Amino acid sequence: MASTPKPGRIGVFDSGYGGLTILKGILDELPQYDYLYLGDNARAPYGGRSFDIVFDFTRQAVEELFRRGCHLVILACNTASAKALRSIQQHVLPVSYPDRRVLGVIRPTVEAVGEITKSGHVGLLATPGTVRSHSYRMEVEKLCPGVEITEQACPMWVPLVETGEALSPGADYFVQKYIDEVMTQDPDIDTLVLGCTHYPILLSKIKRHVPEGVQIISQGDIVGKSLKEYLSRHPEMDAKCSKGGTVEFLTTENAESFDGFAQLFLDCPVSSQRITL
Numbered sequence: 153m154a155s156t157p158k159p160g161r162i163g164v165f166d167s168g169y170g171g172l173t174i175l176k177g178i179l180d181e182l183p184q185y186d187y188l189y190l191g192d193n194a195r196a197p198y199g200g201r202s203f204d205i206v207f208d209f210t211r212q213a214v215e216e217l218f219r220r221g222c223h224l225v226i227l228a229c230n231t232a233s234a235k236a237l238r239s240i241q242q243h244v245l246p247v248s249y250p251d252r253r254v255l256g257v258i259r260p261t262v263e264a265v266g267e268i269t270k271s272g273h274v275g276l277l278a279t280p281g282t283v284r285s286h287s288y289r290m291e292v293e294k295l296c297p298g299v300e301i302t303e304q305a306c307p308m309w310v311p312l313v314e315t316g317e318a319l320s321p322g323a324d325y326f327v328q329k330y331i332d333e334v335m336t337q338d339p340d341i342d343t344l345v346l347g348c349t350h351y352p353i354l355l356s357k358i359k360r361h362v363p364e365g366v367q368i369i370s371q372g373d374i375v376g377k378s379l380k381e382y383l384s385r386h387p388e389m390d391a392k393c394s395k396g397g398t399v400e401f402l403t404t405e406n407a408e409s410f411d412g413f414a415q416l417f418l419d420c421p422v423s424s425q426r427i428t429l
């Protein structure tokens with residue numbers, strides 16, 4: 153009889169810091185589990201990279217988290233979810249890790265958006281890579297037929313956050329620019345999705361430039377709730393996730409820089425370890 157595997161932490165992967173906004177949402181919903189966060193800061197941002205590169209980098213990160221005992225990994229990065237998740241689920245897991253699971257952030261976001269929009273017109277704000285992949289559009293067509301989605305790339309938003317300029321007065325120019333562009337393309341939009349993990353850091357400015365009555369959807373809460381549902385629907389996976397209420401952080405860049413910047417996302421002290429992928 154096969155022995156039950158040792159429970160492991162839930163892996164949370166992002167290209168860098170942004171996934172911490174997702175981790176925050178997950179921790180609010182499911183504080184009792186153990187988590188291992190990995191940020192590939194040395195190679196971030198992923199947003200402008202090709203499919204092949206995003207797949208290779210994401211696969212390396214997922215395999216590292218598996219080696220460290222995770223049975224379940226969340227791709228807390230829209231770009232990795234858009235460009236690597238499907239290939240990992242279809243080609244890597246069945247061959248090499250049949251009992252492990254990797255989940256992304258796009259599907260739960262689209263499911264939630266389908267329930268929120270009243271006009272049936274939704275705007276997506278995301279990195280150029282996520283927009284080019286049309287992953288949101290494909291999920292919307294599958295899960296919410298009849299909903300119209302307008303995809304808007306916001307290439308300056310991640311750099312604004314990464315350079316610590318998110319709250320500066322100059323940031324307003326680029327925040328307004330992309331919101332105006334998407335609303336001009338479809339003035340009937342009543343729901344705007346922040347389809348990139350960094351964007352909640354710009355939320356106070358985004359709110360200022362969004363027309364009244366338009367709802368803004370951040371992913372942290374949605375992914376937290378969806379993971380909770382997933383674990384209750386999959387007790388066999390739940391049993392493989394350890395429950396000690398701990399969080400550890402790994403980064404591929406300098407640990408001190410990670411710790412300093414991570415506090416901006418998490419609002420609490422962080423102590424990470426540097427690793428090489």
Ligand code: DGL
Nearest residue numbers: 167197198199230231349
């Ligand atoms: N985490 C990425 C995402 O959600 C944004 C940062 C990057 O481009 O790597 O798309």
